[in-house]
Amino acid sequence: MSAPRFCSRLPAHVLMLGGLLCCSAASALNVRVLVLAAPSLTVRVPVAAPPVAPLPVYPAVPTPAPLQLAAWRVGVQGSGAGARLTLNGQDSGNATLYLPPTPGSVVEIGGKAYRGGVFLRTERGGVQAINVVNVEDYLRGVVASEMPSSWPAAALAAQAVIARTYVAARVNPALPYDTCATESCQVYTGLSSEKPATDAAIAATAGQVVAYAGKAASTYFSSDSGGFTASSAEVWGKDVPYLTAKADPFSAGGPRAQWRLEIPLSKVQDVAGRYRVRVGTLQAVTVTSVSASGRPQEISFTGASGVARISGADAGGFVRSLGAVSSRATLSGLNPLIVEGAGAGHGVGLSQYGALGLARQGYDHLHVLGFYYPGTSLSALAGGAEETRPVLALVRPLPSPASPGIFARSPAAPSWMTQ
Template sequence: MRAWQRLLCVLLAAAGQAAALDVRVLVAQGPQVPVRLLGTQAQPTPAPATWQVTVRGGKLALSGRDSGSATLYLPPSPGSLVEIAGVTYRGGVLLRAEGNRVQGINVVDIEDYLRGVVPAEMPALWPDAALQAQAVVARTYVTSRVNPKQPYDICATQNCQMYPGVRGEHDSSNRAVAATAGQVVTYGGKLADTYFSADSGGYTASAQEAWGRPQPYLIAQPDPYSQGAAGPKASWRITVPQAKVQQVVTQFRLNVGTVQTLKVGRASASGRVEEVLVSGSRGSARVRGAEAGGFVRALGAPSSRVMFGGTVSAAQPLVVAGQGSGHGVGLSQYGALALARAGQSHRAALNFYYPGTQVGQLAVPAAQAEPAALSQPLALGRP
């Protein structure tokens, strides 16, 4: 039996063996995705072959050989490692043909997944309690997105949660993951929406003002912990040239001609912009609601908790002064840092930033145990 046939037999025979707490993370996609099976930490595969996975006629091909299937799957096993598009991950790999592209999906135990996520989202040398809060928040976030009806649960970029695989792991954050194993934030017996940002700037934002979706535990409130942490974006000031302002005005399709003045029309309870007033050589316009925050961030501001206003010209750029970094909803990482430095536990941070919630133990329904695309065992020649 040739090498590609042996690999195919392994992939097909293993279908259907998935653990209840596995997460499917889209880590690579493109016309060609290289994959290597590295064995386990205890028994690494010597000189593992690289398989170039492509799509041919709607089916996956392994280094030019037709697999006969649009989906191939090697589930995770204790200590297993895979390399997908040059990055090493714990767990297994799910390969899918999606149009003319290959999707490389890392299927990994949720706790192993968090070992990569936590230090990618928060500095690994921060105090234990801060890292533990981040671990619980990240665990809750990903668990709420596990959906067997979708081809994968979450992506590996900042649009979801950063996940660099094994290379991002650190002993300190590994301990935080282990110390909080299985812990999730709940509200009313359901998983909470555990949004987080770097720095609230001294006042958290509500989900209502940020996205128009109210949550009783995602509220606007003073945040002395973030203010006391004095992070690098606690207070900041940027200068925006007229050309940049004009570019953003055009991006938001405001037909005002050459921009002449720009100012905050209205701010929310947390001090975040809810209305921007723009005037120019051909008229005036206003940007409201969530779009107003997007407008401010498009100017280059790290947060929409800002103040600005006045004339804009080639000789007089716009000055924007603000506080914080990110949307400000939920956990403020610098606030968690200040609480940890004060000797408070991770639960204290969770209680403050998600008031009215509880910390419970993770329980994933059996229906979530297996990737939807593999609910039936694969057979050669049949997806």
């Protein structure tokens, strides 16, 4: 079997544009996604390069027909600076190998099919497989993984825009990849998760991103705000003007809208220790201060040898470390410690169940985005880029709840939203 047409590195004609790869000014942006890291892995690539075709128009183009693929076991030989990749046990002579994406191309990495190409590199004695894929194709494997495809079009469109924005904000040419494929970044499962409804949402919002001060915004999102979004300052200790705490009446009816936990004292003691609480056997755990969003901002621990307190982001971290799905919670009792809360996730930025609620009331995706990222603008990924980030073309400000009458088109909007 002859070796696949890998390049030993990213070819010179491939331009690094803010971490996004462009093969020419006319081609679409590509992103680099770490999909697998292992001591060795199997990559299946087309036996022959697929024919060049126009970029697909979603959702009319179906999933590509299976191509004849050749399997290659990729490993590592040597160590440190001398490490090189092997293909089916044979030394490739290189620490990196690159199979560029072409329109319609598909590769299989670790048993999962992905659109685009693959960049392989040695890392700490193992192999990293990085899917290099058109940003719109990447979203096809993200949006349906992060939000049910049965949800209304406006909610799916909002998810598509924030997913696109999220990856645009993360590009970094100094790093070997832009994003990962897990919940630590955005869940990306490739070809298997694509759905017509999410493909349509991606096509309808093609290129759209949320921007603030000329840059891609930090479009954090979580499952359910529990009725009140959290500020980035209270969760992570960093103030971001458009990631603020605000009442969110649209996040209602989710499966974890209300929940209750009973935590044994032994676990409470153990978790407190991880937050450097050293007061001996615990006698009381009390929330002594809450944020504007109702999340603990200071927790007091009384023990046999004194009193200790944790505050800020650590307070919320302690609650989540107990097993709570959200830090929007109250604490009572001790053995067990009763944790009662609302919502799921960190609560910063868009609430997915809130987007669902807004969409069901007739709001479009721009109003969804304007509600959760106040003061931002709708922008678009533009051709060309600076060395450090994609260039954004300003389109228009997003609707903001602070603007009089902005929700007037929806008769179901609560009165306080139009004041």
